[in-house]
Structure formats: structure tokens, C-alpha cells
Amino acid sequence: MTEAAPLDRRRRRRQETIEEVLDVAAEVMADQGVAGLTLGEVARRMGIRPPSLYGYFDGKNALYDALFERGWRELLAVMQAARAACAGTDLAADLLALETVFVRWAVEHPAFAPLMFWRPVPGFAPSPAAYAPAVELERLSRAFLAELRDGGLLAPDVDLDLVHRTQTAVISGVISQQLANAPEEPFETGAFTSTLPDVVAMWLAHHAGARNRPSD
Amino acid sequence: MTEAAPLDRRRRRRQETIEEVLDVAAEVMADQGVAGLTLGEVARRMGIRPPSLYGYFDGKNALYDALFERGWRELLAVMQAARAACAGTDLAADLLALETVFVRWAVEHPAFAPLMFWRPVPGFAPSPAAYAPAVELERLSRAFLAELRDGGLLAPDVDLDLVHRTQTAVISGVISQQLANAPEEPFETGAFTSTLPDVVAMWLAHHAGARNRPSD
DNA sequence: GTCTATACATCGATAGAC
DNA sequence: GTCTATCGATGTATAGAC
Missing domain, CATH: 1.10.357.10 (Tetracycline Repressor, domain 2)
Structure with a gap:
């Protein structure tokens, strides 16, 4: 009880953040075109720093891969x-x-x-x-x-x-x-x-x- | 004779350089994709420096425009x-x-x-x-x-x-x-x-x- | 574990020397 | 006409605070 529950919450919160990154990335692509997607712009709209995105996606191409899927x-x-x-x-x-x-x-x-x-x-x-x-x-x-x-x-x-x-x-x-x-x-x-x-x-x-x- | 001819030669040589830039840019697009075209790569393959390209094309979009045409x-x-x-x-x-x-x-x-x-x-x-x-x-x-x-x-x-x-x-x-x-x-x-x-x-x-x- | 801070290379572009 | 120097922005990566 004191171990499993927090882990689930943490995983769920992480998944929510991943979804938010994809939402914002889709907005950036809509504004700037597919090739105009930049990690800096995604981070800026989310109010975080670009390196923080690497905790959720292993680089820009991994983000493209998730968007493609x-x-x-x-x-x-x-x-x-x-x-x-x-x-x-x-x-x-x-x-x-x-x-x-x-x-x-x-x-x-x-x-x-x-x-x-x-x-x-x-x-x-x-x-x-x-x-x-x-x-x-x-x-x-x-x-x-x-x-x-x-x-x-x-x-x-x-x-x-x-x-x-x-x-x-x-x-x-x-x-x-x-x-x-x-x-x-x-x-x-x-x-x-x-x-x-x-x-x-x-x-x-x-x-x-x-x-x-x-x-x- | 001593004025018109050199001017023509200069213009012709300039036009040849422009065509060479387009040729090399087309090669770069073939290798790296359309969005993968960079002025640095074009300059590198031509044996010149990137700023020199600005004497022939007013930036990257002008180069795209010429390639489109x-x-x-x-x-x-x-x-x-x-x-x-x-x-x-x-x-x-x-x-x-x-x-x-x-x-x-x-x-x-x-x-x-x-x-x-x-x-x-x-x-x-x-x-x-x-x-x-x-x-x-x-x-x-x-x-x-x-x-x-x-x-x-x-x-x-x-x-x-x-x-x-x-x-x-x-x-x-x-x-x-x-x-x-x-x-x-x-x-x-x-x-x-x-x-x-x-x-x-x-x-x-x-x-x-x-x-x-x-x-x- | 997640984030901030920072460094590094590359890109487009401009200014100015030669 | 070509170059060096330089700028701002970007993608990638590492170090270290919390």
C-alpha cells in the first residue's frame, strides 16, 4: 500500500506529461509545419527548459516517432x-x-x-x-x-x-x-x-x- | 570593345556560378531531403564559405525559390x-x-x-x-x-x-x-x-x- | 527521478575588411 | 567577389541541485 500506490501515481503523472508534450508538439507543427517543430518551442510553450524534454523523449526523432504513431x-x-x-x-x-x-x-x-x-x-x-x-x-x-x-x-x-x-x-x-x-x-x-x-x-x-x- | 566584352564575360561567369549553386543544391536535396538543404553543405561542396552564397542568392528561401522554378x-x-x-x-x-x-x-x-x-x-x-x-x-x-x-x-x-x-x-x-x-x-x-x-x-x-x- | 544550468556544434544571416 | 568575424537560435548532451 505504501509502495505500489505512489509508484502508480508517479507513472500516471509521467504519462500525463508525455501526452501534454505530444499535444503541444502537435500545436507547434500546426503553426510552423511538420519540419518546423523544435524542442525549444515545445519547451517554451510548456514553461520548461528544452533539456527537460529528454526525460520523456529520447530526442527529436523519438518525438516525431510518437507523433507518427x-x-x-x-x-x-x-x-x-x-x-x-x-x-x-x-x-x-x-x-x-x-x-x-x-x-x-x-x-x-x-x-x-x-x-x-x-x-x-x-x-x-x-x-x-x-x-x-x-x-x-x-x-x-x-x-x-x-x-x-x-x-x-x-x-x-x-x-x-x-x-x-x-x-x-x-x-x-x-x-x-x-x-x-x-x-x-x-x-x-x-x-x-x-x-x-x-x-x-x-x-x-x-x-x-x-x-x-x-x-x- | 574594352568595356562591353568584359562585362558580358563577367555576367556570363556569374550566371555559370548561379547554375553551379543550383546543381550542388539539387545534389544536397537528393542526399539529405528537401528540408535537409543547408547553405553550409552547399558551400562546403563548392569549396567556398557560406556567406559567399549571398552574393548569388538572397538567403535560403531565395535558393528554394530558384530550385522550385x-x-x-x-x-x-x-x-x-x-x-x-x-x-x-x-x-x-x-x-x-x-x-x-x-x-x-x-x-x-x-x-x-x-x-x-x-x-x-x-x-x-x-x-x-x-x-x-x-x-x-x-x-x-x-x-x-x-x-x-x-x-x-x-x-x-x-x-x-x-x-x-x-x-x-x-x-x-x-x-x-x-x-x-x-x-x-x-x-x-x-x-x-x-x-x-x-x-x-x-x-x-x-x-x-x-x-x-x-x-x- | 526530475529539473535547472551550462556547454558545445551547427545553422541562417549580417557587417565589414581585403 | 570572397573572406573573417560575429550574432541569435537551435539540437544535443552532461553536470549537478533539489
Whole structure:
């Protein structure tokens, strides 16, 4: 009682501080860009000195790694919730809804998205642990593609690997163009995010089985 | 004779030095990433001191600006040459050929592409002059879209603005995914660049007029 | 254990000598 | 046109107070 409890409190407090560092670091990235993150600015906003941060993160790249993992973990949670909320009666509508959630999260988190989808930080490569939620989300995405195939929306003999690559390409294209050319536009009226229904429809039609083509 | 000639030589030599700075800066970006460019490294590789660079470029952002313009100017020249080489007898083949040239240049210039298509440098925004070749290339691209429409490959009442946005989105998506996930893969066998025929076909089919749909 | 204080190297940038 | 000298800011790391 006199030993375990304080240790837990100490650990919890340490974890809270770690979360605060990540919160502030995300704010700095939002203001200065991903590559504009500096430990000094994080420490300044927290009211501490830069060396104190080394008690929680082993340098700047470790902080990037934690931010990379947090971003993918949040996006994974959002996508899992959206997947669970799918009605299942209209797979095409579910597909567009899921892609909408994905793109919306990306453009509404412009501080995280470049770190997660591009490689803006020289010398930083995410660790396998930080990659884990991204891998899990890819597994989820591939499972939904199989559902689309089994539901008759994709051709029965479709190459799921090719389909997955074209899907990530067109979706990441919408995100990249919106973030690079008009990051201030909201999702609803964005010049590129507003093309998402078109893009999803063209992707689906291209990989559709014969029974779903307009001519049938 | 004793005045004009030396002045020309001086100007020419100065221009040669400027080009050398850009060459070396491009090498540094290729090695260290776009954000990893430093004036010290450029000066070191040129055998001069960092302050000497200020005689040619007004700071680091001006160097980025010149690199941004040079990249778009090169890409514009490549695209103009490809456009002139088009046979014109098969517009769909010409389209794929042009997009192939575009994507190939991007993935084969990984040092320039992020600077041109993303925003990896905090605090840097390209000047209107540096944007000029990019604007010219967009004009060229829109003109070709009108040709596709007049040639019957796109619907007669197609929204050229929307078509242009979806086109840039899907093409930049292929480039972004290839550069971010497998930058070392060559264009021919890249996991994402190899989907380019699929992506171009799905884009074209989506915006095609009725006479070009498979059912006709 | 956590923090402050401090030192060190490197970066972009400017001023002024030659 | 190039250099030295120098500045402020930054990332990294160590020493030592509490």
C-alpha cells in the first residue's frame, strides 16, 4: 500500500506529461509545419527548459516517432468507428462514407497528415512500433475490399493487391492536392475534397464486375 | 570593345556560378531531403564559405525559390517536347504517354518533386515568378483536355475545371504514394507507377462521353 | 527521478575588411 | 567577389541541485 500506490501515481503523472508534450508538439507543427517543430518551442510553450524534454523523449526523432504513431492510432480509431457505423445495406454508400471519413480526418489534421503520408523530415524514419496502427488500418482496408468483391461490387477475379494500390493512390492524391494547394479550404467546399464522390465512383467503376457496369 | 566584352564575360561567369549553386543544391536535396538543404553543405561542396552564397542568392528561401522554378521549368520543357512528339492519331494513347512522361519525371527527380508538389519547407512559399512555368504547364494541360473533349474522348458537356482537378488528384496520388512509400523503385516496376495505365483508364472512362463507353 | 544550468556544434544571416 | 568575424537560435548532451 505504501509502495505500489505512489509508484502508480508517479507513472500516471509521467504519462500525463508525455501526452501534454505530444499535444503541444502537435500545436507547434500546426503553426510552423511538420519540419518546423523544435524542442525549444515545445519547451517554451510548456514553461520548461528544452533539456527537460529528454526525460520523456529520447530526442527529436523519438518525438516525431510518437507523433507518427499517435496520428495513425487516432485515424485508425476514427476509421474503426466509421466501419462499425456502416449500415451494410449499401456497400457503395459505405465505401464513400469510409473514404469521406478518411480524407476529412487528413485535411482537418494538416499538422499530422504530412508526417504520416509524406516524408518531410530528413533523417526520420518511423519505427515498426509506430507503424503498427498503420499496418492494422491497411488490414482493415483490405478486408473491406474483400467484402466489396464478395458483395458483387468488385469483379470476382479482381486483383485485391492492385485494387488496394489504386485506391490508396487516388485517395492520397485528393488529400495531397488539397493540403498542398489549398490547405485552408474546409473539407465540404475544398476544390479537391469535393471531387471525392467522383474519384470514388471512377475507382469503383473501373474495378467493378460486369453485373455492376452501367450497361447492365 | 574594352568595356562591353568584359562585362558580358563577367555576367556570363556569374550566371555559370548561379547554375553551379543550383546543381550542388539539387545534389544536397537528393542526399539529405528537401528540408535537409543547408547553405553550409552547399558551400562546403563548392569549396567556398557560406556567406559567399549571398552574393548569388538572397538567403535560403531565395535558393528554394530558384530550385522550385528550375524544377517546373524542366518539367514544362519535358512535357512540351512530349506533347510535340504526340502522333495525334490516337488521343487515348497520347494521354497515357503524356501522363507517363509526367509521372516518370517526378519519380526520377525525387529531390525536386516534394518541393514542387508538397510544402515540405516551413516558411517558404514560391514567388509568382517561380510559379510561372507551373501556370504555363497547367494551361498546356487544360488545352489538351479540351482536345480530348473535342476529339470525343470526353463528354461534350464535360466540366473542364472538374476534370482537371480529378486528373491532377489521381496523377499526384500515384506520384505521392510512390515517392513516400517506395522512392527507390524504378518507374517501370514501381508498385504505384505501374498502376498508371489503370488510373488513367479509370479517369478517362469516368469522364467519357457515351460514344466511348464500353457498352457502345 | 526530475529539473535547472551550462556547454558545445551547427545553422541562417549580417557587417565589414581585403 | 570572397573572406573573417560575429550574432541569435537551435539540437544535443552532461553536470549537478533539489
